[in-house]
Amino acid sequence: MNTGDNLLDRVLASLGAQALETGMAHGILVLQIAPDSLVPVVGRLKREFGFDLFLDVTATDWPQRRPRFDVVYHFYSTRDFVRVRVKTRVEEADPTVDTLVPLYGSARYMERECHEMYGICFRGNDDLRPLLLYEGFVGHPLRKDYPKQKEQPLVPYRDVKP
């Protein structure tokens, strides 16, 4: 047993009660939590267990399911070399979770990207301008109901005669 596995066991023992569901996937501890407990749980992961690197936030779209979206976070411990995945479910009608910017500054940009691609709102992040897309883009392209080839050109197309 290396220290990383011990760490995950300790995380599970102390945070398991707050999780709706737990599991292991490819050596990553998975915690499924309610949106309200996101900030407390992540705060404890950072302060008590040393998950100091915020890897990513993304979302998963389940069009048939209620609630429709999973917001998925990954954290890494640079001391123990293990990862934790935190998932939380949000409704399509109100896809809002609290921002993690006070805990991890790097969350600012990643939340921006998640916001434009999936339309997840991060309460408390004051900069949710488009990052990879442009002003005026309508819709969220990585949602499954966005038409695959729908384009929103910025420059009007030329009138080409064949």
Place this chain on the structure above:
Amino acid sequence: MSATTPVPRQQKSAAFEYLTTRKDEFVGWARKFSLFPYPFVTACCAMEFMSVSSTLYDTDRFGAALPRFTPRQSDLLMVVGTVSHKQAPILRKVYEQMCEPKWVIAFGVCATSGGFYQNYAALPGIDKIIPVDLYIPGCPPRPEMVIDGIMKLQDKIAGARHPIINQDF
């Protein structure tokens, strides 16, 4: 200028026609060997562009290698790589800044048709926004194809009319 009615082309003298044709040939010859490309390089095709413009393949021998990194000094726009919708206004502006005469090469399938990027982000071919003279397919194209393309463009320039004095001459 007095308001003389322009002489229809068929009534011009044979000597004049001969002169015009020779002038076009001469200007075409001069222009085809002084192509200054502006590389609008956005994606992985750039690697192939570096390869074709460096020692081994060396497009310099065709008079087409000295890149000018300002559109105002160049007459050949090489669009190398994927152009996204977000970049399209930049490409359009670069094209508009170039002085006449100007030619455009679409280098690689992404610039030609969008390639396998058929989605919300990529422009499906630069000819949707600017006119293109030559398409070089391939993902990325082999240097031989690029050289062939440049030679084809030179043939096109050599065979074209070059109105440098006025509309009719």
